[in-house]
Each structure stands twice: as structure tokens, then as C-alpha cells.
Amino acid sequence: MNALARSLVLAAALAANVAYADAPAPKPVKPTNRAEAVAIVAQARQIVTPNGIDRSEKVRIGGIEQWISIRGNDRRNPVLLVVHGGPGYVSMPMSWWNGRGWEEYFTVVHWDQRASGKTHLLTPEDRIRPTLTAERMIDDVGEMVAWVRKDLGKDKIFLLGHSFGSYVGLETARRHPQWLHAYIGVGQATDSPESERRGWRFAVDAAQRDGNAQAVRELEALAPYSAPGHPPTIEQIYAQRKWVAHYGGVMAYRRDNQSDSDLAKLSPDYSDEQLRALWRGNEFATPILLPPLLAHDIGANKTLDCPLILLLGRHDTNVNSDVAAEWFAQVRAPGKDLVWFEHSAHMPMTEEPGKFLLALVNKARPYAQKAGDAAP
Incomplete structure (x- = not known):
């Protein structure tokens, strides 16, 4: 290339650089912050069906106000009350992702229990601390079931207990089987010492x-x-x-459960302030409530007077699923089903959400359909 050609190429390159420098900077791709991301999630999960329900409110249970959400595409569907684990590991903020499909087949009630999530911010810790007993937590579940049945006009509902919630949930099912279509245990606690x-x-x-x-x-x-x-x-x-x-005993093939808890960061159900304090209740309640539970074999009772459904992660060693399965094999109940999640540990609703939905629809919903409690 001769000197003239080189000069022309250089001039063209310089002109291109000048033009590029003068061009406006590209606009950032949204969402650029949590508020924008949450707005997208809220719009996508909006209940728009004519007979749907979408409520978030405080309910007085056990002498204090406690937060619940009620969501579903059709009020005629059976009610599913979710009792989260932890203690204090709330499930409401993850439900935008792993539970949206449930709302097509059930009216789903999520609840931040005593000393958990948003509920923990409503009452001072020094007032709550003396009430943090297993018996009070079980009584709270019973009161919540009674409230839900009355408010939503249902004779029976489904009660789903996860992890610590499976302890208080199972005890509630034993005391009030007539209130339930079935009890559903996930990460079910039984012989805790074993x-x-x-x-x-x-x-x-x-x-x-x-x-x-x-x-x-x-x-x-x-x-x-x-x-x-x-x-x-x-x-x-x-x-x-x-x-x-x-070693994958909480979430299979993973080294922690961050991929589950991080879902809370995009929840439309929590303000920034509530989200910043989301796990404060978990830190407060776990040292009080968990050690006494782990000292007891709550699987010693092998009778349940309502149908029993267990949804167990094959890799769950956080609340050992083999121990739960051994208990299940001995239980006498009006109906029994056990579904194994081969690629899950303690969080099958997040680890295998499609299969989890199928299990709820195929194993639980038929009990309500038989009783005439389901949308056609």
C-alpha cells in the first residue's frame, strides 16, 4: 500500500472514531434495579381470571398479627395452606417462581409464621420470645386452619408442612383430621434423633x-x-x-440452598425494608425452637385419621428422607401416597418444580374432587 492509500485509510478510521464518539451512549437494558425487576414479576404473575383471588393481609392468630397471602385462579378450587419450615424460613417470597402453577389448581395460602419474615417485624422480640414453644406454634396452625376454612368457606382444606412446618403440620393433622382433605409432608420430620x-x-x-x-x-x-x-x-x-x-443434602448437586433463598430478592410480596430484615426471624427463632424438636421422635405415633401424602427428595439428609419413608411404611391412614423426587434433596418444590406440581395435582387434588371441592 502506498503512502496515499495509507493516509486515506487512516483518515477514514479517524472519521469513524469521531462519529462513534459523537454517537449517544446506548440505553441500559432494563431491569436496572430491584423495583423494575419486581414490577415485571408482579405483572407476569398477576391473577386476571374472573373468579380469581389475590389478597395480602394481616390476620390475628395466637394473639398477634401475622401476614398471609391468598392467591388462586378460581375460588372454587380447593385450598392449600402452606406451613413453612426453618423455623423462620418463609416460603411466601419464593412462591412467585416455584408456586405459580399451584394457583391454577388450588387457592394457595402462604403464611409468615410467628417470628418469621414480615410477621416478625410486627411484634417486639421480647414479647414474642416467651411464646416460642412447640405447643404455641401448633396452636397457631390450628387457629390458621380454622380461620382459612371460615374465611374461604371451605369445610376441608389441604395442609402442607415443610421441614419444621412438617412437625407442627403433622401434629395439627393428628388433632384435627376432620378439617383436612389430606396432610402433605415435604421434608417430613419423624424420628429426629435418628x-x-x-x-x-x-x-x-x-x-x-x-x-x-x-x-x-x-x-x-x-x-x-x-x-x-x-x-x-x-x-x-x-x-x-x-x-x-x-455435600448436597439440602439441595441436590449443590453446596448450599442459595439458589432457593435468593428467589426472595425478586418477590413482589415484600418491600425493600421487609426484604432487608427477611431472615432476622429465622436467626431469632431457630436457636429457641429447633433443638427441642430434634430431641424427639414424633414418628412414634403410627396412626393418622386423614389421608397422608409425602413428597420426599431422594438426596435429603437435612431431614433424612429414608427415615421418613420408613415411618410412612408403618403408618395407618385412610389413604397414603409417597412420591420420590430423584433429583432433589430438602427443597423439591424448587429443585423439581414441574414434578412437584404434578404430584399435588395427581395425588392431592383428587381427594378434593371426590368431595366436590374443585372447579370443573
């Missing part, structure tokens, strides 16, 4: 296979973990849970 021992053994074995000296050292320091007559302290529980989660 579940804890198996979870510890799982984590030790996984750490040894992995050559993880730190994990082995920390876990063996807990031995004998959950020995008969010696329930674990909250510090020991947290230490065990750390490595159970790391």
Missing part, C-alpha cells in the same frame, strides 16, 4: 471420600452426635448442617 445421626454419618462419609480434612475434623469433633439422651446443641446442629449442605 435423622440427625444419619445426616452426620452422611456428611462424614462424604468428607472422607472427598479428602476434606477440615470437614472430617469438624464433624468428628461432634461425636457422638445426637447420641441417645444427649440431643445436639444449636452450635452442634449448625456445624453438622454446614457440611450436610456442602
Whole structure:
């Protein structure tokens, strides 16, 4: 290339750069903040059907105000009350993603329990602390079931308990079977001391296979973990849970449950202020409520007077699913179904949401249909 040609090429390049520099900067692609993202989610999940329901309100349960949401495409559908786990691990803020399909077949009631989520922000901790007992939590469930039945005009509903919620949920089903189409247990608590021992053994074995000296050292320091007559302290529980989660016992094939809890950040059900304090109740209530539960075998009772459905993650060693399945095999109930989620641990509603919806529709809803409690 001669000197003239090179000069022309250089001039063209400089002109192009000048034109590019003068061009307006491209507009940012939205959403650029949480408010914009939440608005998109809220619009997409809006209930627009003529007979639908979408309510968010405070209800007085157990002497205090507690937050609930009620959503569904058709009021004629059966009601499903969700009792979340933790204690304090609310399910309402994840429901925009993993529970939208449920609302086509059920009227779904999510509830931030005592010392949980938005409810925790309504009452001072010093007032709530003396009430944080298993019996009070069970009574709250009973009051909520009674309120839902009356408010929504239903003789019976479905009660779904997850993790800690499966303890208070199962106890409610035992006391008030006549109120329920069926009880649905997810991550079902039964023989908690045995579940804890198996979870510890799982984590030790996984750490040894992995050559993880730190994990082995920390876990063996807990031995004998959950020995008969010696329930674990909250510090020991947290230490065990750390490595159970790391080796996929909370969410299969993952090292924590962040992909579930992060869903809360886009929830239209929570303001920024409520979201910033979302897990404060979990931190407050867990040391009080969890250790006593893990000291008891609540599966000793092998009779239930309403239908029983268990939805269990095959990899769940957080609340050991094999222990729950062994209990299920011995239970006498008017109807029984167990669905295994082969690619889930403790969070099958998030890990396998499609299969979870199918299980609710195919295993639970027929009980309501038989009773004439379902939209055609």
C-alpha cells in the first residue's frame, strides 16, 4: 500500500472514531434495579381470571398479627395452606417462581409464621420470645386452619408442612383430621434423633471420600452426635448442617440452598425494608425452637385419621428422607401416597418444580374432587 492509500485509510478510521464518539451512549437494558425487576414479576404473575383471588393481609392468630397471602385462579378450587419450615424460613417470597402453577389448581395460602419474615417485624422480640414453644406454634396452625376454612368457606382444606412446618403440620393433622382433605409432608420430620445421626454419618462419609480434612475434623469433633439422651446443641446442629449442605443434602448437586433463598430478592410480596430484615426471624427463632424438636421422635405415633401424602427428595439428609419413608411404611391412614423426587434433596418444590406440581395435582387434588371441592 502506498503512502496515499495509507493516509486515506487512516483518515477514514479517524472519521469513524469521531462519529462513534459523537454517537449517544446506548440505553441500559432494563431491569436496572430491584423495583423494575419486581414490577415485571408482579405483572407476569398477576391473577386476571374472573373468579380469581389475590389478597395480602394481616390476620390475628395466637394473639398477634401475622401476614398471609391468598392467591388462586378460581375460588372454587380447593385450598392449600402452606406451613413453612426453618423455623423462620418463609416460603411466601419464593412462591412467585416455584408456586405459580399451584394457583391454577388450588387457592394457595402462604403464611409468615410467628417470628418469621414480615410477621416478625410486627411484634417486639421480647414479647414474642416467651411464646416460642412447640405447643404455641401448633396452636397457631390450628387457629390458621380454622380461620382459612371460615374465611374461604371451605369445610376441608389441604395442609402442607415443610421441614419444621412438617412437625407442627403433622401434629395439627393428628388433632384435627376432620378439617383436612389430606396432610402433605415435604421434608417430613419423624424420628429426629435418628435423622440427625444419619445426616452426620452422611456428611462424614462424604468428607472422607472427598479428602476434606477440615470437614472430617469438624464433624468428628461432634461425636457422638445426637447420641441417645444427649440431643445436639444449636452450635452442634449448625456445624453438622454446614457440611450436610456442602455435600448436597439440602439441595441436590449443590453446596448450599442459595439458589432457593435468593428467589426472595425478586418477590413482589415484600418491600425493600421487609426484604432487608427477611431472615432476622429465622436467626431469632431457630436457636429457641429447633433443638427441642430434634430431641424427639414424633414418628412414634403410627396412626393418622386423614389421608397422608409425602413428597420426599431422594438426596435429603437435612431431614433424612429414608427415615421418613420408613415411618410412612408403618403408618395407618385412610389413604397414603409417597412420591420420590430423584433429583432433589430438602427443597423439591424448587429443585423439581414441574414434578412437584404434578404430584399435588395427581395425588392431592383428587381427594378434593371426590368431595366436590374443585372447579370443573
